[in-house]
Amino acid sequence: MTDRLLISQEDGIAILTLNQPELRNPITDAEMIGDICAAMEWLNNDQSIRCAILTGAGKAFSSGGNLKHMRDKEGIFAGDAIAVRNAYRAGIQRVAKAVWSVEVPMIAAVNGPAYGAGCDLTLFCDIRIASETATFAENFVNVGIISGDGGAWILPRQVGLSRAAEMAFTADPVDARTALEWGLVSRVTPPDELMDAAMELARRIARNPPRQLRLTKRLMREGTVSTLGQVLELSAAYQGAAHQTSDHAEAVAALLERRDARFKGD
DSSP, X not given: OOTTEXXXXXXXXXXXXXXXXXXXXXXXXXXXXXXXXXXXXXXXXOTTOOEEEEEESTTOSBOBSOHHHHHHTOGGGOSSHHHHHHHHHHTHHHHHHHHHHOSSOEEEEEOSOEEXXXXXXXXXXXXXXXXXXXXXXXXXXXXXXXXXXXXXXXXXXXXXXXXHHHHHHXXXXXXXXXXXXXXXXXXXXXXXXXXXXXXXXXXXXXXXXXXXHHHHHHHHHHHTTSOHHHHHHHHHHHHHHHTXXXXXXXXXXXXXXXXXXXXXXX
């Protein structure tokens, strides 16, 4: 990984920070795409991680695409229609798949503007909390393109078809308070309290058994694309496995003994 994406850990919580504040944290450059995808793979493989927070350095969460690269036809924007298609498939679409498929609960701590692919990046996370300075814009048509990173799939699932259409067709930004009203975010904080709020939420999540957290998230993901019958069948299989874990036994014992549980992830 590079210094474009900073990673730290605290008590089973990973903090990932998009770190190109001078460019407003674009995520379409090949290096950043590689770093984000590698980070998601690491989160999946490191069983000590129980929750992750994704945020941006500086005043913006992410501007999405690199406008200078668009203008100069560089990076994933270079070449003819076939070349751009292939670059999107091998580039920013990998980010959408990687973030959507990450196993641990993911909180987007949106510290400022989240535009285009940056907006969609927050949507692929499980929970969004926003600074009062945050804004969200599905502004692809404003720069003469369409959402090439899965926004047309995820946005209606997060805010409903009517509001998704309003955001996508107007390209107008949505402020933090409107985002809260629409259910796009679950909380709005003063700017200097954002990361404290994200960490407090992450700790509340991370106190639970890690395997069961991952299985719960996987079931919720399956629920977006599967029938009730399919989810019930998968739930039965996961439940059978969960009942065999020592963390299940510890959870039941702790409740009966009126004490805090001590989970080990097995």
